[in-house]
Amino acid sequence: MCSTLTKSLRSPLKQIITSKQIKCRIISRNNVPLDQRHPVKFYSGFTLTTLNKRQKYIRQFNLFNLWSSLSSNKDTPILKTVEDVAEFIKNQCSNILVMAGAGLSTPSGIPDFRTPGTGLYDNLQKYNLPYPEAIFDIHYFMMDARPFFTLAQDLYPGVNYKPNVGHRFLRLLHEEKKLQMVYTQNIDGLERLAGVPDSKLMEAHGTFATASCTLCGKIHNPDRVKEAIIDGDIPIMCEAAMCKGKVKPDVVFFGENLPSSFWDYHHHVHFTDLLLVIGTSLEVYPFAGIVDTVGKTTPRVLINLNSVGSLGSRSNDVILAGDLKDSIWSLTKALGWEEKLKNLEEKYDSSEE
Numbered sequence: 001m002c003s004t005l006t007k008s009l010r011s012p013l014k015q016i017i018t019s020k021q022i023k024c025r026i027i028s029r030n031n032v033p034l035d036q037r038h039p040v041k042f043y044s045g046f047t048l049t050t051l052n053k054r055q056k057y058i059r060q061f062n063l064f065n066l067w068s069s070l071s072s073n074k075d076t077p078i079l080k081t082v083e084d085v086a087e088f089i090k091n092q093c094s095n096i097l098v099m100a101g102a103g104l105s106t107p108s109g110i111p112d113f114r115t116p117g118t119g120l121y122d123n124l125q126k127y128n129l130p131y132p133e134a135i136f137d138i139h140y141f142m143m144d145a146r147p148f149f150t151l152a153q154d155l156y157p158g159v160n161y162k163p164n165v166g167h168r169f170l171r172l173l174h175e176e177k178k179l180q181m182v183y184t185q186n187i188d189g190l191e192r193l194a195g196v197p198d199s200k201l202m203e204a205h206g207t208f209a210t211a212s213c214t215l216c217g218k219i220h221n222p223d224r225v226k227e228a229i230i231d232g233d234i235p236i237m238c239e240a241a242m243c244k245g246k247v248k249p250d251v252v253f254f255g256e257n258l259p260s261s262f263w264d265y266h267h268h269v270h271f272t273d274l275l276l277v278i279g280t281s282l283e284v285y286p287f288a289g290i291v292d293t294v295g296k297t298t299p300r301v302l303i304n305l306n307s308v309g310s311l312g313s314r315s316n317d318v319i320l321a322g323d324l325k326d327s328i329w330s331l332t333k334a335l336g337w338e339e340k341l342k343n344l345e346e347k348y349d350s351s352e353e
Contacts, residue, residue: 079299079318082327085274086334088299093273095180096173097265099290100166103279103304105188107164107325110155127151138214138255145246149234152249156226157189157208166278166303167194168344169328172337174200181268185280185287187251194348204262204287206252213238215245225249258286269293275300279324282309303327 076092079085089096102110124132127147134140135147154160171194173179183202184191189209191201211225212218218240225247228236236247252258275294282288291309294300299316302308303324311317320327332341 076297076299076316079301079316081318082320082330082334085299085301085318085320086331086336088274089178090335093178095271095273096178097180097268097272097275097290097294098170098173098182098184099275099277099280099287100170100182100184100186100191101278101280101282102186103281103324104166104184105161105164105186105190106279107166108161108188108190110161110188110190133254136251136253138253141248141253142214142246145235145248148248149229149232152208152229153232155188155208156230157193159230161188161190163190163194163348165325165341165345166328167191167196168341168348169332171195172332172341172344175340176337180272181265183262183265183287183290185284195344202259202262202264204252204258206250206259208249208251210250211247212250213240213243213245213247216240216243218243220247222249262286265290265293269295269298272298274298276303277301277308277311278303280304280308282311303331 077084077088079088124135124147127135127150129135129147130140135151141148167190170179170182170191174196179196179200181200181202182191182196183204185205187203187205187207189203189207191203192198192207192209208226209222211220211222213220216238218238220236220239225236226249228234229249238245238247269290272294275291275298277291277300280288282291288309291300291311296314297316299318300311300314301318301320302311303320305324306321307319312319320331329338332338
């Protein structure tokens with residue numbers, strides 16, 4: 001049975017391992033018994049996990065993880081220029097994974113968090129915080145919710161800020177059937193306003209689109225919560241009987257868990273044709289870790305003011321440094337999508353009138 005399983009893993013065919021095969025207790029490349037007390041990673045896509053005292057096992061098997069480990073990706077060209085990137089997108093891409101950070105929204109007038117002098121964390125003196133990050137700290141929020149709600153009045157999607165050409169480029173990728181998923185650190189909701197559909201959007205650090213109680217978790221009407229925040233009718237207390245919790249938009253604070261669906265990127269990366277990283281410092285984990293999980297030969301393209309993280313260390317990394325809007329337009333021009341992007345801008349502007 002063990003030898004059968006090993007052969008199936010080495011086969012060039014995309015074979016699905018059956019549950020009967022998974023019951024084998026001894027599995028290894030060299031027929032060496034595995035320690036049954038711990039999960040065991042096998043061929044980078046196969047994990048055995050002890051279920052109960054009777055030593056039963058279940059499989060967590062990602063077919064495309066296995067397939068990618070058996071494939072050489074020899075057909076992937078080496079990209080060096082924006083023209084190379086455009087040619088690859090047009091002819092070989094249908095699953096572009098996007099990582100977006102605060103730099104994507106700065107052309108809309110929203111400050112990023114960490115730029116010295118202009119970043120959000122350097123301009124919070126009026127809130128009298130003990131430390132800048134306290135404005136997004138769940139424990140501080142429980143003590144004093146006013147600083148966050150005051151900031152939220154300014155940041156609420158569609159109130160003071162609108163999507164820019166970078167956000168609309170993401171929508172264009174979707175309309176051209178090139179977009180796999182957008183993973184964004186931003187809480188401003190501008191990707192959503194630009195028309196990136198929910199099914200293609202993972203707001204890793206939360207969203208203003210929904211709201212809930214921080215104590216009991218009861219879901220509240222997001223429109224009513226928005227109205228209360230904009231009108232300054234705060235704090236917003238939970239509507240549930242016997243609950244004295246405070247209600248806030250479902251923005252992820254320090255001390256809270258990321259959305260469970262965030263971790264789906266472990267599966268997405270095995271389908272990814274190209275990774276597009278836009279406007280992020282890659283300093284906040286676990287979000288920043290996504291960049292190193294795509295295949296070793298998968299092209300990675302950075303659109304940012306300067307190089308960040310490990311980008312630039314692989315032969316298929318392309319760095320488009322400089323002004324974000326200029327880089328977006330350069331790529332759009334190389335793709336031959338200028339008119340399409342302009343039409344999206346005009347359509348959005350007309351809908352706002």
